[in-house]
Amino acid sequence: MFGIADYGAFVVAIVVFLAIPGPGNLALITSTGKGGIRGGLAATLGVIAGDQVLMWLAVAGVAALLAAYPAAFNAVQWGGAAYLAWLGWKMLTAKPGDAPVINIRPRQYFQQAVTITLLNPKAIVFYMAFFPLFVDPARHQGLLTFGAMAATIAALTFLYGLVVVLLTHFLAERLRANPVITRSLEKVAGLFLIGFGVKLALSK
Numbered sequence: 001m002f003g004i005a006d007y008g009a010f011v012v013a014i015v016v017f018l019a020i021p022g023p024g025n026l027a028l029i030t031s032t033g034k035g036g037i038r039g040g041l042a043a044t045l046g047v048i049a050g051d052q053v054l055m056w057l058a059v060a061g062v063a064a065l066l067a068a069y070p071a072a073f074n075a076v077q078w079g080g081a082a083y084l085a086w087l088g089w090k091m092l093t094a095k096p097g098d099a100p101v102i103n104i105r106p107r108q109y110f111q112q113a114v115t116i117t118l119l120n121p122k123a124i125v126f127y128m129a130f131f132p133l134f135v136d137p138a139r140h141q142g143l144l145t146f147g148a149m150a151a152t153i154a155a156l157t158f159l160y161g162l163v164v165v166l167l168t169h170f171l172a173e174r175l176r177a178n179p180v181i182t183r184s185l186e187k188v189a190g191l192f193l194i195g196f197g198v199k200l201a202l203s204k
Contacts (some may be wrong), residue, residue, distance in 0.1 A: 002141060003139040003148075004135065004136065004148060006134065010149070011156065012151065013134075015156060023116045024117060025115070025164065027113045028164045030043075030091075030169050031112070032168040032169050032170060036169060037165055037166070039163070041161070042110040043109040043114070043161075043165075043167055044111055044157070044165060045110055045113075046117070047118075048157050049110075052154060053118060054118065054120075054152050056146075058126075059146050079119055082199070083116070083119050085198065086096035088194035088195075089115065092194070108180065109127060
């Protein structure tokens with residue numbers, strides 16, 4: 001199909017990749033908890049937009065460029081780590097009545113999710129290594145093949161994000177009545193963001 005080898009396995013691999021806990025999932029959950037379904041969907045579109053940029057950069061060979069110039073890779077890596085840790089610290093130290101770390105406006109949720117996604121340089125390398133696994137050399141159709149793969153990933157990400165947003169919204173409505181639980185979950189989310197930042201900074 002469009003030069004993609006074993007399309008079914010490709011879909012399953014993407015779903016598994018989406019379900020792995022990470023900053024993207026946390027952005028969806030946090031955005032939904034703060035901004036409702038609109039905020040969560042805006043964050044979902046932000047993740048999709050960021051992923052599309054990284055995927056096409058990988059196709060263009062940016063991963064090879066980063067590998068050839070480790071200083072450039074490290075700069076982006078440390079920038080992403082610092083940004084995630086800063087967000088986590090803001091959430092961890094927020095006090096009742098403080099302005100939310102992420103304002104309840106869909107446009108900002110979109111930008112937040114795009115930034116979090118783009119500041120993960122490992123994703124470029126992942127796509128560079130991932131795509132060849134499912135490309136049929138005998139039937140490869142150039143940009144059409146990569147375009148079909150990118151469209152599939154975007155569609156699956158949207159469906160996955162929709163499920164996460166609806167589930168989070170359903171639970172948030174029941175937790176909103178208890179501010180103590182809500183603040184506790186925000187602190188936990190902050191710790192996770194700091195953890196993701198540290199992991200990104202220390203990864204090689």
